[in-house]
Amino acid sequence: MTFRVFNFYSGPATLPLAVLEKAQAELTNFRGTGMSVMELSHRSDAFLAVLRSAETRLRSLLALPDNYRILFLQGGASLQFSMVPMNFLAGGSADYVVTGTWSEKARKAAGSFGTANVINPISADGYTSVPAPDELRPTSGAKYVHYVSNETIDGVEFPYDLDGLGTPVVCDASSNILSRPVDIENYSLIYAGAQKNIGPSGVTVVIVSEEFLETCRSSQNGVLSYNSFADNESMPNTPNTWGIYIIDLVCEWLERQGGVEAISLINDAKAKLIYETIDGSDGFYKGTAEASARSRMNVTFRLGSAELDAEFCSGAKAAGLVGLKGHRSVGGIRASIYNAFPIEGVERLVEYMTDFAQTKG
Ligand SMILES: Cc1ncc(COP(=O)(O)O)c(C=O)c1O
Secondary structure: OOOOOEEOOOOOOOOOHHHHHHHHHHOOOHHHOOOOHHHOOOOOHHHHHHHHHHHHHHHHHOOOOOOEEEEEEOOHHHHHHHHHHHHHOOOOEEEEOOOOHHHHHHHHHHOOOOEEEEOOOOOOOOOOOOOOHHHOOOOOOOOOEEEEOEEOOOOEEOOOOOOOOOOOEEEEOOOOOOOOOOOHHHOOEEEEEOOOOOOOOOOEEEEEEHHHHHOOOOOOOHHHOHHHHHHOOOOOOOOOHHHHHHHHHHHHHHHHOOHHHHHHHHHHHHHHHHHHHHHOOOOOOEEOOOHHHEOOOEEEEEOOOHHHHHHHHHHHHHOOEEOOEOOOOOOOEEEEOOOOOOHHHHHHHHHHHHHHHHHHO
8 A cells, every 4th residue: 555644734735545546547548548638738629528527527516606617727826816906906906804824915916906905903913813794894996805715824714705795705715615615606706726625736726707707808918817718718828737637536536525515514523623632732732713713724723832843743743644834934833634634634633632732731
């Protein structure tokens, strides 16, 4: 059997073993073509079938209404920080809800293309919470309101779909897409870098309503235009064919798990196991996010000192629990437990946490 560890990295992240094995089995002769999927022309029937299958599966998993398009882009979620305002801001203003490192980066990027207003209170103590709906102060004339549904670095997740109150909602769902059901019709555009819940890095999924797309028809050309992707089946240029292929396999795997509702229950159970261990540790472990905004995907916590954090991580690594070090900008511990992360790995982590607290506490 292949040597595998429990991989808690935040992205690129764990992929389902079944997906890796299928990709391995098909690697040198993709479905009778006599070549790998990476060697196929993106215009070939064999590749078009992959792209259409990935799109069809995503549509069904997300229960997308007919008036939404799915686009496969490159440039990571970071390109979306600029591409959204390039296409939709046109020198005007937009509202940004800033709840963590990524939403702040998105707001900053938008500032190069127009006015980006922050519309929620931000605590001086760092990013530990999300605003209640009545704390938002939307501005008049905003072209859209942007938020990040799960802040991967800060471990803060919105427990609700943001209501734009008539303003189109744009959401960076990179780290919780397909992890729980959402009401798509609340959104005009959702984007997600694939490397956490959907596939490998290098491909970004954009879900956008046709009505919203129409509002930016003339603003950009070429590979910076959403409409050129929509008008050319995501291929105004050569797409990330390998990435789209893996997305198709991950979606096929998710269908076998019972879809988004079923995986959502498993995700809740996984996160609960770790948060209960934190809360039952008499303060040995301290969660960094407020309980009401705790992420189900990135569980962030600290021990009593940076030295103890480091000791925790190196002991975990020796026990086959890899990638628990928090992001370099915030430190601490982060357990990323996306859809494909198995519950057995969470159980092993919880056992390790309990033993470590007993030995060091
Ligand atoms: C929520 C969120 N947005 C944006 C990004 C940036 O993604 P990329 O590195 O693909 O540009 C990340 C990366 O981890 C993320 O977690």
